[in-house]
Amino acid sequence: MSNSKQAFAGTSDSGGGGGNQKKRRNLFLVLFATLLLVAAVIGAVAGVNSRQKASSSDDHPSHAIIKSACRSTLYPELCFSAVTSEPGFSERVTSQRDVIEVSLNITTRAVEQNFFTVEKLIAKRKGLTEREKTALHDCLETIDETLDELRAALADLKLYPNKKTLRQHADDLKTLISSAITNQVTCLDGFSHDGADKKVRGALEAGQVHVERMCSNALAMIKNMTDTDVANYEMSAVGKQSRRLLAAAAAEEGGVRWPEWMPAADRRLLQATEVKADVVVAADGSGDFKTIAAAVEAAPQKSSKRYVIKIKAGVYRENVEVPKKKTNIMFLGDGRTNTIITGSRNVVDGSTTFHSATVAVVGERFLARDLTFENTAGHAKHQAVALRVGGDLSAFYNCDILAYQDTLYVHNNRQFFINCLIAGTVDFIFGNSAAVFQDCDIHARRPGSGQKNMVTAQGRVDPNQNTGIVIQKCRIGATKDLESVKGSFRTFLGRPWKQYSRTVIMQTSISDVIDPVGWHEWNGDFALDTLYYGEYQNTGAGAGTSKRVNWKGFKVITSASEAQGFSAANFVSGSTWLGSTGFPFSLGL
Numbered sequence: 394m395s396n397s398k399q400a401f402a403g404t405s406d407s408g409g410g411g412g413n414q415k416k417r418r419n420l421f422l423v424l425f426a427t428l429l430l431v432a433a434v435i436g437a438v439a440g441v442n443s444r445q446k447a448s449s450s451d452d453h454p455s456h457a458i459i460k461s462a463c464r465s466t467l468y469p470e471l472c473f474s475a476v477t478s479e480p481g482f483s484e485r486v487t488s489q490r491d492v493i494e495v496s497l498n499i500t501t502r503a504v505e506q507n508f509f510t511v512e513k514l515i516a517k518r519k520g521l522t523e524r525e526k527t528a529l530h531d532c533l534e535t536i537d538e539t540l541d542e543l544r545a546a547l548a549d550l551k552l553y554p555n556k557k558t559l560r561q562h563a564d565d566l567k568t569l570i571s572s573a574i575t576n577q578v579t580c581l582d583g584f585s586h587d588g589a590d591k592k593v594r595g596a597l598e599a600g601q602v603h604v605e606r607m608c609s610n611a612l613a614m615i616k617n618m619t620d621t622d623v624a625n626y627e628m629s630a631v632g633k634q635s636r637r638l639l640a641a642a643a644a645e646e647g648g649v650r651w652p653e654w655m656p657a658a659d660r661r662l663l664q665a666t667e668v669k670a671d672v673v674v675a676a677d678g679s680g681d682f683k684t685i686a687a688a689v690e691a692a693p694q695k696s697s698k699r700y701v702i703k704i705k706a707g708v709y710r711e712n713v714e715v716p717k718k719k720t721n722i723m724f725l726g727d728g729r730t731n732t733i734i735t736g737s738r739n740v741v742d743g744s745t746t747f748h749s750a751t752v753a754v755v756g757e758r759f760l761a762r763d764l765t766f767e768n769t770a771g772h773a774k775h776q777a778v779a780l781r782v783g784g785d786l787s788a789f790y791n792c793d794i795l796a797y798q799d800t801l802y803v804h805n806n807r808q809f810f811i812n813c814l815i816a817g818t819v820d821f822i823f824g825n826s827a828a829v830f831q832d833c834d835i836h837a838r839r840p841g842s843g844q845k846n847m848v849t850a851q852g853r854v855d856p857n858q859n860t861g862i863v864i865q866k867c868r869i870g871a872t873k874d875l876e877s878v879k880g881s882f883r884t885f886l887g888r889p890w891k892q893y894s895r896t897v898i899m900q901t902s903i904s905d906v907i908d909p910v911g912w913h914e915w916n917g918d919f920a921l922d923t924l925y926y927g928e929y930q931n932t933g934a935g936a937g938t939s940k941r942v943n944w945k946g947f948k949v950i951t952s953a954s955e956a957q958g959f960s961a962a963n964f965v966s967g968s969t970w971l972g973s974t975g976f977p978f979s980l981g982l
Contacts, residue, residue: 453483454487455483455487456477456483458487458488458491458492459472459473459477459482459486459492460473461489462489462492462493462617463476463492463610463614465613465614465616465617466609466610466613466614467606467609467610467613467855467856468606468609468610469610471606471607471610472496472610472614475496475499475607475610476492476495476496476499479495479498479499482495489614489617489618490550490553490618492614493550493611493614493615493618494547494550494551496607496610496614497543497550498547499607500604500607500608501540501543501544501547503600503604503607504536504539504540504543504604505540506600507536507600507601507604508533508536508537508540510596510597510600511529511532511533511536511597512533514529514593514596514597515529515530515533518593521593522589522743523743524590524743524744525584525590525593527583527743527744527745527748528583528584528590528593528745529583529593530748531579531580531745531747531748532580532583532597535576535577535579535580535747536576536580538572538576538717538755538783539572539573539576539577539604541717542569542570542572542573542576543569543570543573543608545569546569546570546611546615549562549565549566549569550566553566554622559619559622559623559626560623562619563615563616563619563622563623564859564965566619567612567615567616567619567857567858567859568785568806568807568827568859570608570611570612570615571805571825571827571855571859571860572783572785572805572806573604573608574605574608574609574612574854574855574858575804575805575825575852575854575858575860576805577601577602577604577605577608578605578825578852578891579747579804580597580601581594581597581598581602582746582747583745583746584597605854609855609857612855612857612858616857658699668703668725669701670701670702670703670725671692671700671701671702672688672691672692672701672702672703673702673703673705674687674688674702674703674704674705674709675705676705676707676708676709677705677707679705680703684709684711685702685704685711685713685724685734686711686712686713686714688702689702689713689714689715689719689722692719692722694718694720695718695720696719696720696721696722697720697721698721699721699723699760700721700722701723701725702722702723703725704724704725704726704727704734705727705732706726706727706728706731706732707732707733708733708735709732709733709734709735710735710736711734711736712736712738712750712751712752712753713751713752713753714752714753714755715752715753715754715755715756715759715784716756717755717756717757717784718756719756720756720757720758721756721757721758721759722756722759722760723759723760723761723762724759724760724761724762724764725761725762725763725764726761726762726763726764726765727763727764728763728764729763729764729765729792729793729814730765730793731764732763732764732765733764733765733767734751734752734764734765734766734767735751735767735768735769736750736751736767736768736769736779737768737769737770737774738750738751738768739768739770739774739775739776739777740774740775740776740777741770741773741775742770742774746778746799746802747778747781749768749770749776749777749778749799750768750778750779750780750802751766751767751768751778751779752766752779752780753780753781753783754780754783754784754787755783755784756784757784757785757786757787757806758784758785758787759782759784759787759788760787760788760789760974761788761789761790761792762789762790762791762792763790763791763792764792764793765792765793765794765795766779766780766792766794766795767779767793767794767795767796768795768796768797769796770796770797771797772797772798772818772819772840772841772844773841774797775798775819776798776799777796777797777798777799778796778799778800778801778802779794779795779796779801780794780801780802781802781804782801782802782803782804782806782808782824782826783804783805783826784806784808785806785807786806786807787806787807787808787809788808788809788810788811788971788974789808789809789810789811789813790811790813790974791812791813792810792813792814793813793814793816794813794815794816795814795815796816796817796821797817797818797819797821797838797840798817798819798820798821799817799819799821799823800815800816800817800821801815801817801821801822801824802823802824803822803823803824803825803826803828803862804825804826805824805825805826805860806826806827807826807827807828807965808826808827808828808829808965809828809829809831809961809965809971809974809978810828810830810831810833811832811833811974811977811978812831812832812833812977813830813833813834814833814834814835814836815830815833815834815835815836816835816836816837816872817837817838818837818838818839818840818841818846819844819845819846819847820847820849820850820888820890821837821846821847821848822835822848822850822862823849823850823851823852823890824851824852825851825852825853825854825858825860825891826860827859827860827964827965828861828862828863829863829865829961829964829965830863830864830865830867831865831866831867831961831978831979832866832977832978833864833867833868834867834868834870835848835864835867835868835869835870836869836870836871836872836875837870837871837872837875837884838871838872838874838875839872839874839875839878839882840875840882844882845882845883845884845885845913846875846882846883846884846885847884847885847887847888847913848869848884848885848887849862849864849886849887849888849896850887850888850889850890850894850915851887851889851890851891851894851895851896852890852891852894853891853892853893853895854891854893855893856923858893860895861895861896861925861959861964862887862895862897863896863897863898863899863959863964864896864897864898864899864901865898865899865900865901865959865960865961865979865982866900866901866979867901867902868901868902868904869886869898869901869903869904869906869907869933869935870902870904871884871904871906875906876906879905883908884906884907884908885907885908885910885911885912885913886898886907886912886926887912887913887926888913888914888915889914889915889919889920889921889924889946890915891920892919892920892923892924893920893923893924893925894920894924894925894926895924895925895926896925896926896927897925897926897927897928897929897950897956897959898927898928898931899927899928899929899930899931899956899959899982900930900931900982901931901932901936902931902932902933902936903931903932903933903934903935903936904933904934904935905933905934905935906935907935909935909940909941910941910942911928911938911940911942911947912926912941912942912944912947920946921944921945921946922944922946923946924944924946924947925946925948926944926946926947926948927947927948927949927950927955927956927959928941928948928949928950929949929950929951929956929959930956953982956982957981957982960979960981961978961979961981962981
């Protein structure tokens, strides 16, 4: 201290000390001002960084909403990162519905990119086999359908929950996104994992799986939102009163309980002995067309009115597609043994399963009555589909559906089969729609050497999909060619094609053709814990459950309320469309 004081005193007493002191004071002020400026800049930068961190933290309102919505999904990190990477998301997201909408828009762009990828593969890849080309065109078709489904879901979401009942909104939205998920899987299923076409599959797989997961996330959020809204509504007095009125209405009309989804006009149409046709198909040239395909081609597009194609007695050897733009089409035959549509496409000869169908229905609200769909390829040709159905709200009455492996492909959406005969061998009712069978004869045929019969192979890939196969009040048995040798060929109620396979058989007569264990594995323990296979109040020699499989996912249903969830009224809810067909089905148990 003394040395410092001495220095200061000596300086002040030296010659010229006043000017130097002033300079030093000015220099000190400049340095001090500079330090203040630097401190201010640092503070400002720190403040900006702090605000940026705050805006990206979980405390930000939009982030909290997104994280909460994504919590219900199977892929929450993908859900969150996808939505938060969208420009302007923070201004657009104020509710769970906004999160779903943004997610669907992102998914739609990804689907469009997949479409371009497939087109490039078809255009540029040399050496493609005919089967690979067919599989790629199947992908174009399913991707195109996915785009329509996502756009329809977005449109429905904008109206939610005002233009329909909450249950209708919920079921329509879940159906659209469930179908979109199935379409991604269908595309990849056209290729093998380890065969010659695995390279083509590899070029598609990442894009298809990404879209499947994005759709899965949207479906989970939709289910979470609508389940909550429906539960809250039905807890209210208004909801309880509404349910009572619906139940009373459903029980009317001569004691026949019609689901909501069939309008009275279609009920009369399907029960009437005389139906006025818009056009007639006759193989002998006596009608408006000689082929069914020509009549479908000439039908109006996106028709809101029923368009009846009368198909006179005869054998029609053709492959027919009812495309998505052909809506409200009805095929009316001259009787299931008289009007027969037959083909023989199959996988062994180079087709895909998807493309092998003799008749493929994609247009919604399709009806068929009094005719036969057939694929005659035989058991040696493996997958060979007689009828593929993806048209939403489609119904079949008094029809025979006959083939061997993969007879009936209930691909996606909602379908109903009443008083039909379905016959086949391996996985002969398969797919991932919400399909209900009532009063049907479901018969296993004699398979090829070393084969086992599987009545069903349901393909649900996501636990939130509203899909499954329900067989109610039917008869499961054997055709004559199997009956005499049934001891040599084991027959099972089904096996799990996909991870969350779901099949319920209830109030059905099951013959002794069914093996006492009931169900068969697909591959080792695959899906045995995650599937849902249920049996309820079945009868007959093959209905005993004491020796059934002991899988975690199998159960003997004892609760009527649990079984009621798989009735037509609940499993294909929004069921007003069934009433329009005139089919004599049951709404409940």
